[in-house]
Amino acid sequence: MIEVSRLSKRYGGADAVRDVSFACAPGTVTGFLGPNGAGKSTTLRMICGLTPPTEGTATVHGVPYRRIPNPGRHVGVLLDAAAQHAGRTGREVLTLTALATGADRSRVGELLETVGLPAKAAGKRVGAYSLGMRQRLGLAQALVGEPSVLILDEPANGLDPEGIFWMRTLLRGFADRGGTVLLSSHLLREVEAVADRFVVIAGGRIAAQGTRDELLSGTGVVVRGTDPAALHAALRGAGLPAEPDGTGRFLVAAPAEAVGRAAAAAGAVLLELRPAGGDGLEELFFTLTHGATP
Incomplete structure (x- = not known):
């Protein structure tokens, strides 16, 4: 122990x-x-x-x-x-x-x-x-x-x-x-x-x-759009916390429906919307550690 x-x-x-x-x-x-x-x-x-x-x-x-x-x-x-x-x-x-x-x-x-x-x-x-x-x-x-x-x-x-x-x-x-x-x-x-x-x-x-x-429980969804900046702005405008993963995708701690509605309301075209954790712990690990400093 x-x-x-x-x-x-x-x-x-x-x-x-x-x-x-x-x-x-x-x-x-x-x-x-x-x-x-x-x-x-x-x-x-x-x-x-x-x-x-x-x-x-x-x-x-x-x-x-x-x-x-x-x-x-x-x-x-x-x-x-x-x-x-x-x-x-x-x-x-x-x-x-x-x-x-x-x-x-x-x-x-x-x-x-x-x-x-x-x-x-x-x-x-x-x-x-x-x-x-x-x-x-x-x-x-x-x-x-x-x-x-x-x-x-x-x-x-x-x-x-x-x-x-x-x-x-x-x-x-x-x-x-x-x-x-x-x-x-x-x-x-x-x-x-x-x-x-x-x-x-x-x-x-x-x-x-x-x-x-x-x-991985409750880690939210992964979303990607044709215009990452516009999608990020749409998510922020809807009050949805979104973390970029460096590949144009965002990890959002919110239900898929809320993310989809926020994107639709802002006219942001989505290419991907799925539960987080599909790539194992790698996505979560990157999100938790990216840019962290003592």
């Missing part, structure tokens, strides 16, 4: 993260989503005790990370795959992690196989690894202590489509066995297929959170 309550981090006069609260339950994968610079990594670093919060609290199994005895046996963390020791081999990295945490060294070979690093790759120095190989090694390192919680920051970076599918399968299996996964990404499609819940952060603040169905 991960619980984050009103976390804030301020650097000088600027808020990197402001009043962030959410929870991740056992048996679930939580997708922590937002554009680059939204505050995802800062939030994860605060949860893991690497960055002290200005305000608020974060606990894992009811305890701040820094107070967990031998945390590697309870929480597997991958925040930066590039931080691994370049002069050691992949096998050495895992063996040293097992020794440091008191984990079973016999699991090293099994984990290397699990993450797709065969003996030849495991014997290479990490400095010769591609980013994708480092990500695989980082996941294995997070799993060495047989933790019940995984906290992962952009773990799909550098993975090819096959690797992303493998990662999803691994994380889904971990959660299905009762584990808790917090998975950060700026790419919605990487996590949409595996996450049970989503927390969307933009400009350092939580923009939305919930299951897919909860996020």
Whole structure:
């Protein structure tokens, strides 16, 4: 269980993260989503005790990370795959992690196989690894202590489509066995297929959170016309909140009939009018995060 309550981090006069609260339950994968610079990594670093919060609290199994005895046996963390020791081999990295945490060294070979690093790759120095190989090694390192919680920051970076599918399968299996996964990404499609819940952060603040169905319920309609400016003016004139998506379409938090009547009254010709959510969470994600600043 991960619980984050009103976390804030301020650097000088600027808020990197402001009043962030959410929870991740056992048996679930939580997708922590937002554009680059939204505050995802800062939030994860605060949860893991690497960055002290200005305000608020974060606990894992009811305890701040820094107070967990031998945390590697309870929480597997991958925040930066590039931080691994370049002069050691992949096998050495895992063996040293097992020794440091008191984990079973016999699991090293099994984990290397699990993450797709065969003996030849495991014997290479990490400095010769591609980013994708480092990500695989980082996941294995997070799993060495047989933790019940995984906290992962952009773990799909550098993975090819096959690797992303493998990662999803691994994380889904971990959660299905009762584990808790917090998975950060700026790419919605990487996590949409595996996450049970989503927390969307933009400009350092939580923009939305919930299951897919909860996020998409009541999101309104998508509308597109021959003249976007005229259509936007018609919607504003009717008091209908409309958010442009950058492609000439608008997401409108109103019934389709109200949108159609507003367009007809203004003489705006429509080319498209449909319920939002037809493209999954992507439309909603763009609308929530577009143009947000701390």
